[in-house]
Amino acid sequence: MRLIAVSLSPRPHRRVGDNGGVSTPEPADRLVAGRYRLRRLLGQGSMGTVWEAYDEYLRRPVAVKQVRLPPGVPQAQADELRERTLREARAIAVVSHPNVITLHDVALEDDEPFVVMEFMAATSLAELLKANGPLDTTQAAIVADAVAAGLAAAHSAGITHRDVKPGNVLVGPDGRVKLTDFGIARNVSERTLTRTGVMLGSPSYIAPEIASGGQVTPQADLWGLGATLFAAVEGNAPYDPDGAVVETIAKVVDGEVPQPAHEGPLRPIITGLMVKDPTARLPLREVRERLHPLLPAPGSPAYRSFAVTEDTPTVAPKPITPPPAPPPAPPGETSAPLAPAPGPLPFAAPPRRPGAAALAVAAVLLFMVAAAAGFALTRVVGGQAILPPDPPPTSPPASAPLRDLVPRTADAATLAGEQGGGFTIPAPADWVKFVEQRTARTLPNSTRVHWVSPDGAAELVVERFPNFYPKHTVGMYVRALAGRVPGYRVVGDMPLPDPAVPESARHITYRSVETAAEGSDVNRVSFANILPRSQDLWVVSVTVPIDQEDSGRRDLFTRIAPEFRPSG
Structure with missing residues (x-):
């Protein structure tokens, strides 16, 4: 048996949705x-x-x-x-x-x-x-x-x-x-x-x-x-x-x-x-x-209550409401109870005697022959071919529609409060947004705005490095990725035609390998535009599983990245 370490620290009364541990408390009003x-x-x-x-x-x-x-x-x-x-x-x-x-x-x-x-x-x-x-x-x-x-x-x-x-x-x-x-x-x-x-x-x-x-x-x-x-x-x-x-x-x-x-x-x-x-x-x-x-x-x-005693002032004895329930039935009707466990299927009839089954099959066959003969005779008398004409050729079905994108406005402001962090970009309507502040030893602090797919497999990231220039270069950012991304491997690197800064902007494609919670490896591919803007550096990237590389580039990145617009 393996040893288990268990946190037995006391948990004070909470007015939150979660609890955790601590070291030195941060000052209030931070x-x-x-x-x-x-x-x-x-x-x-x-x-x-x-x-x-x-x-x-x-x-x-x-x-x-x-x-x-x-x-x-x-x-x-x-x-x-x-x-x-x-x-x-x-x-x-x-x-x-x-x-x-x-x-x-x-x-x-x-x-x-x-x-x-x-x-x-x-x-x-x-x-x-x-x-x-x-x-x-x-x-x-x-x-x-x-x-x-x-x-x-x-x-x-x-x-x-x-x-x-x-x-x-x-x-x-x-x-x-x-x-x-x-x-x-x-x-x-x-x-x-x-x-x-x-x-x-x-x-x-x-x-x-x-x-x-x-x-x-x-x-x-x-x-x-x-x-x-x-x-x-x-x-x-x-x-x-x-x-x-x-x-x-x-x-x-x-x-x-x-x-x-x-x-x-x-x-x-x-x-x-x-x-x-x-x-x-x-x-x-x-x-x-x-x-x-x-x-x-x-x-x-x-x-009515999960009432507490007077010695426990943390919760007042107020009514407790149930989990969401179906609406009440109309007057004169009663709510239907939950269905019981299903019994035999309704069409599972008792087995018939062999003789009866044979007679039933024969009757069905005779009926079908008679119907077919009558149909053929009717068409011959009417001067029409017995078989219907071939249907006109049809075009192949259209491909599935591309993922719906909606304009998103966000702010990549930093903790230091540098201005110019606003931007707009299209993103899938059902993707979840969150914001992350990052620090690095060789690069300035940055703000990353994420939109993550419902299954967590793909994401769109807009990252802003304020005051990136003149102390840093695009090459420094690309080299720093090797230490930030597990299993980092570049598979494409080219200058990016960008009217704002044609000599500096770059597009890179790189692959990564992450270890999932169950220990298996997850291979992903990222497409990224690296865009200098005044003193800032912006990076717009889309990451998808490796088996979705083609569709991720075609249906997501090529539709999203060109529409990125800093507004600050």
Whole structure:
């Protein structure tokens, strides 16, 4: 059995969608990425700090997590960890669901990633259980259904949570239930720790296959959901959270699975999820089907409160609303219940006797012969050919329409506030945008505006280096790519006809190799226009999987790059 390192740092009350660890807190009122004003420290631990902040562009409250890299990490490995953090954030940004905390933005400042999330005034389920004890069946079903819905959305987007537990389930005073902490900070540390056989997790809720160092799959989240539901109905974790870590892990891996004393309708759901064989666990669809009859009708008093005691002033005893429900049936009608498990197919008739089947076939054949003879006789009498004329030749079907592009206006402003960062560019309508600040040892700091495809496989990037000239050259930027891009290999480099600066602009095509979370290599190709503009350098690039090289150049890059227009 491999050793598991588990963070046991206390988690204070949170009013955010996520939590992390910490080192030295940043001063309040600091402006991050030129727009996020830090207001109040909300939580801290070993991996980062969480702030309540204010987005001065959109004028809304947000939560900002400052991700801290483990101390003593070599520079090359630290760069790799930062890139992995950003890749993880890009993937999570694809998940959009009412029961999942939304990721808004990512910025890289002073070599540290800042993750900007939805702000939610909330208390964790762990704190509610500690204050009030176990939930009743209806309340537990409301929470479990919301978490299951959030996990289903994440899994469909290819995201595994890896640490489902009451501390990561938030309940707002208005009754909203959201799943948080999709492991951005935890994954940053995993890249370092897993090389020595050490992994992170919460020992009381960690799935056996993760505890033993096995592969992480979405089925691990099913165990976490079952363990969380166990805690909700029992009032305590399935394993002692205060016990010795190694002893707890040994019980998770080698011991018997704890059985809830609760005998209600949630017990079979818990036991169906907390199964050591990941492939034997209840799928989320079946979990929700079993929970549906336990959810009360909208407006029921059962939604009234997850009340807390007077000693816990973090949440007011306000009504809790259910997950989205279908509209009520019209007067005089009743809502249709969920369909039961399908029985025999309606056309699967009992087998017939051989004699009856033969007679039926013969009758059908006789009918078809008679119909054909009648049709032929009719056409002969009418002086027409028996066979219909050949259809006129048709043109080949048109090719599928190209991807729809819409004009986007964005700002590549920097933390230092240099002017001239505005631009417009066409981008696919369904791609997700986020902004990243980058620092480098040999180049000026830059701002990168990303648009990422829903599946995370392709992206459009506009990068601006303010005050690039006269100290730097395009050649310096191209050489720096070799240290920034894993598996970097140039396959095309040519001068770019550019009326603004015809002697300096360049177009390059290069390939890269990234390592995916499961350890497999992902080969991609990038097309980039390198454009000097006054004192700034702009880079417009499109990156796609290697098997989409032709279509990526034809359908995306050649349509997008020529339309790039700086407006500052």
